Amino acid sequence: MRQNYTKYLPYTWPIIMVILILTAYSMNSVLGYFVSIVLFIIALASPKKAILLLFLYVPLRPFLIELNPALRLAGDLMIVGAFLHVVWQSRYNLRSLFSFQLFEYGYFAFLAIGSISALLNNIGFIPVILQLRAFIMFYLIYYIVKRLDIRKEDILQVLHVFIWTTLLILVQALTEKLSIRGLFMPEAWKELPLSSKNRVRVYGMLGNPNVLGIYLGFAYFIFYYAKKYILHYNKIWMQILQYFTIGIFVLTYSRGTWIGFLIIAVVYVLASHNLALIKTIVIQVAISLVVIVLPINFVTNLIENTSIGQEKVQNIQQFDVGGSSGFVDRLGSTFNDDTITGSQSSGRLFIVKKGFEIFKDYPIIGTGFSTFGDSSSLSRISPILVKYEIDRKFYSDNQYIQIIVQTGVLGVISFTVFLLGMLYALLKTKRSKLAKLMIGVVFGAFFMGLVYNLWEADVFTLVFFTLLAVSLNNQSRFQSIHEDLTRG
Numbered sequence: 001m002r003q004n005y006t007k008y009l010p011y012t013w014p015i016i017m018v019i020l021i022l023t024a025y026s027m028n029s030v031l032g033y034f035v036s037i038v039l040f041i042i043a044l045a046s047p048k049k050a051i052l053l054l055f056l057y058v059p060l061r062p063f064l065i066e067l068n069p070a071l072r073l074a075g076d077l078m079i080v081g082a083f084l085h086v087v088w089q090s091r092y093n094l095r096s097l098f099s100f101q102l103f104e105y106g107y108f109a110f111l112a113i114g115s116i117s118a119l120l121n122n123i124g125f126i127p128v129i130l131q132l133r134a135f136i137m138f139y140l141i142y143y144i145v146k147r148l149d150i151r152k153e154d155i156l157q158v159l160h161v162f163i164w165t166t167l168l169i170l171v172q173a174l175t176e177k178l179s180i181r182g183l184f185m186p187e188a189w190k191e192l193p194l195s196s197k198n199r200v201r202v203y204g205m206l207g208n209p210n211v212l213g214i215y216l217g218f219a220y221f222i223f224y225y226a227k228k229y230i231l232h233y234n235k236i237w238m239q240i241l242q243y244f245t246i247g248i249f250v251l252t253y254s255r256g257t258w259i260g261f262l263i264i265a266v267v268y269v270l271a272s273h274n275l276a277l278i279k280t281i282v283i284q285v286a287i288s289l290v291v292i293v294l295p296i297n298f299v300t301n302l303i304e305n306t307s308i309g310q311e312k313v314q315n316i317q318q319f320d321v322g323g324s325s326g327f328v329d330r331l332g333s334t335f336n337d338d339t340i341t342g343s344q345s346s347g348r349l350f351i352v353k354k355g356f357e358i359f360k361d362y363p364i365i366g367t368g369f370s371t372f373g374d375s376s377s378l379s380r381i382s383p384i385l386v387k388y389e390i391d392r393k394f395y396s397d398n399q400y401i402q403i404i405v406q407t408g409v410l411g412v413i414s415f416t417v418f419l420l421g422m423l424y425a426l427l428k429t430k431r432s433k434l435a436k437l438m439i440g441v442v443f444g445a446f447f448m449g450l451v452y453n454l455w456e457a458d459v460f461t462l463v464f465f466t467l468l469a470v471s472l473n474n475q476s477r478f479q480s481i482h483e484d485l486t487r488g
Helices: 002-026 029-045 047-067 074-089 102-120 125-136 139-146 152-178 209-229 235-251 255-272 276-304 307-316 327-332 337-345 348-361 383-387 399-427 433-448 458-472 475-487
Strands: none
Touching: 002 029, 002 047, 002 152, 029 047, 029 074, 047 074, 047 139, 047 152, 047 458, 074 139, 102 125, 102 399, 125 139, 139 458, 152 209, 152 235, 152 276, 209 235, 209 255, 209 433, 209 458, 235 276, 255 276, 255 433, 276 307, 348 399, 399 433, 399 458, 433 458
């Protein structure tokens, strides 16, 4: 009986996906809160199901909450429910709840420094709590998964969830591109004014081309694993899914993400001595460019040249009317004079310059959380910014300058222990294929932190901390699971 039930499990995830989307489109707050509470109860009863539901919910969250804000707390509630289950389950073994590795202590120290500094600078409790939520909530995924008994069926179900979720994201992204941001999108997103350089990018259900690129980069490697090692999957369909994943990944025009995942691929190839993977990636990228990217861009250009298409473009492109952009334009503009001048006056270079100016006055423990370029600071103009004549809210788009400003030298040291501690812990493992991939991901994260607020991105931290927990714990058990999966 159990075997028959398990056989139908992969098909439950599309149903749950439909329920979430219908709840969002209903725009009914009561229904949204009800679904969130139901998800919390499920997580409280089964943390494994919570992790699976998070892999479904988190990538869709920006899309869902734009339509129904009542779904905003569903993810946090699931994480808290799963955490409470783990704590209760370990009530007779309290030592296991307080067993941490060096990099975790580094992370805790960083959080403490940022919080204390903020309070000393009169930032207030609520902004600090909001920023702690951004940093702590998805670390708890690592804490939870680390303490779960991972089995073969758990790995398979994560793959099922990831495949169905990615399929929906790809369909929406393709629709968004061909409809010139006109279909399968919340109204607020359709009306979002963009520049020519951003208008051509695919934002997807994640609401941000950079975050979409990060998700699809992870999806490619997960599909590669599933296609290569899970023998009962239809490899032709998995191959097609990989081509579309690469194609939409390219259409995000997310240069920082491209470089980050190139670093991940190179490090993984070197760590696993799998030079054949480079050839595979190059061939797949070439095929995707010819079969997916070029046709999509060609059809999109035809649609944009119609009277309806031109009207849509004019409605969207409000910052540089008449400007144009594409793959070559975006790459070519990376280091041109206009881009560098703009970055120095108001963009990333301006933020870095201002950041070091502030750091000189707060060198030891910084200005504190919610003062400079983090997610919490977007809710208001912090008094620190007013002091330094910065009259706008902004994301730093550089995790390191944010850490330097907000936590000073002590925070930088603590965060360095966190980053290098993870790498050291992975290097000490038995080096399963997943651990080797995660070594690459850590190196890729080192770079992507230069151009994104990476450790505040829910999609990145969900996937990263989940894979890190599996990599670092129960190595012999995971290796046996991998062998079991390979045999099918």
